[in-house]
Amino acid sequence: MENDFLSFSKEAEIIKAINSEKILYSNKIQKMTSFLIKQERNFIITPQAIYIFHNKKLKKSIKYEDIKAITFSTISNEFIIHRKNQYDYHYLCPDKIKLICSIIKAYEKYIKNPIILCEINEKSLKPYATTKKEKKKDINASRMDENKIIDTQTFLIDNDNNKIISRSQTVINNNILSNAKNLRSNTININNINMDIIYEENNINIIFAKNEFINDKNKFNENDIKYMKVIGRGKIGKIYLVNNILNKKYYAVKSINKNILEEYNKDKIEKILNKLNFDFITNIMFCYETKERIYFFFEYVQNEDLFSHINFYKKLSKEKIINEEKIKFFIASIILALEYLHKNEIIYRNITPKNILINKDGYIKLTPFSLENIFKIKNDIINKLEKSEYSSPEILNNKEENISSDFWNLGIIIYEMIYNITPFYSLDSNNLIEVINNNEIKFPKNFEISENLKDLIEKLLKKNLEERLGFDGDFTQIKNHDFFNNFNFDDLINKKMESPYKPKFEEDLQSNTFEEKYKYEDLIKAEFN
DSSP: OTTBTTOGGGOHHHHHHTTTOOOSEEEEEEEEOTTOOEEEEEEEEOSSEEEEEETTEEEEEEEGGGEEEEEEESSSSEEEEEESSSOOEEEEOTTHHHHHHHHHHHHHHHHSSOOOEEEEOSSOOGGGOOOHHHHHHOTTOOOOOGGGEEOHHHHHHHHOOSSOEEOOOSOOOSSOOOOOOOEEEEEEEETTEEEEEEEEOOOOEEEEEOTTTOSOGGGOOGGGEEEEEEEEEETTEEEEEEEETTTTEEEEEEEEEGGGEEEOOHHHHHHHHHHOOOTTBOOEEEEEEOSSEEEEEEEOOOSOBGGGTTTHHHHHOSSSBOOHHHHHHHHHHHHHHHHHHHHTTOOOOOOOGGGEEEOTTSOEEEOOOOGGGTSEEOHHHHHHSOOOTTSOHHHHTTOOOOTHHHHHHHHHHHHHHHHSSOSSOOSSGGGHHHHHHHOOOOOOSSSBOOHHHHHHHHHHTOSSGGGSTTGGGOHHHHHTSGGGTTOOHHHHHTTOSOOSOOOOOOOOGGGOOGGGGOOHHHHHHHHHO
């Protein structure tokens, strides 16, 4: 069997111990004890359960109905199986991704629901494993970090290379041409590795396209898009850099699995995309759908985010005084971007520094990569999305959000722009909600700022959203604040105002050979998912 790496399906003693169940996956793992001592174990996945052996002796069996979640490290080979009413199992496996994909598929087939998956960007997972002693003391005790839950299906799509890979091989127009599916086998060679890949004919439907992206929709083929590399990860999927072979330009692409949507209305999406066109956001240039997914192509801004460059005024100044006229340019630009989105009935929800890009002319581009702004996402998915120190109190407390949540977010961004730290921060994610709900804002004395700037931040960060500056979407209140005295928003929107900072581009995309930077696994994920 393909994933029976220990060839246990040929071992009579093993087959007898697992009641003759079919082996879906087997491999060597290491058990991590409370003292982080590694003990060799053998790991078996069947359609009914997970079995842990020491050599050929059965040590544990884990029923799928007893599993609460899985946590894995993005840095090390560690993973945890969280159990509902028992202590957690902490393991290490060099092939943990394939192992987790196998668990996901077996669990979903048996339980009929996706397993909960947590992603931790730390090497050691010991702080997240509930011990036997803790469970004995409190049956409900759990160290699992619910703020780190990710979408299971997105993980599976990104990481499972042993599935039939859907990819359109047909020339399409605005209507789905046919429901017929034809299978054919192709062999590809990447980095001298041969793989037999089955392609599934899957007609696609163009929802929206700007002329500069494609002149003739009937001549578009998915093969015209070359996936270059992974450039980021949003809340519900990865973001890829792609090259459009037809116009030889680069775009940032993000796709959404339709399974996570509460409702899907193609006409509504088309209407929204036809309206969105503004200099201070990364505009969507192209959008198409397949049976399972929707693909969005954004303008690609060839630079880092604003916060990578914003410290220029600090480096140039020996005195610890903020140049508020320079910082005002960028704050006002974010306000204009939010105002435009709100006019189009889009709440941004969670601006972070990585969402504020700066182009070669020094103007910002707010990235609408959080496509849940456009869709109605299933509540159980929204509740699993990671909350952060940028989140407003109403979002953290799972209350109905308001457009005023974006003004809270703006206040956080302004504060961080000055002090390089968010005003409400906790290393303990479990304590974050309490800190944001109860702590008062403090202004460090690292840099002197005006009373007007302080007042703007304080009014944007009112915990009661009805007291917040700009409540009910009144941008006039914000624009008329004393901090913006004599600032001409019309000159800014018409780009008659020169940016106080223009970044230097060191990389020429047209001549860059991204292929040389590929990792084989990333290429497979990007090229065929």
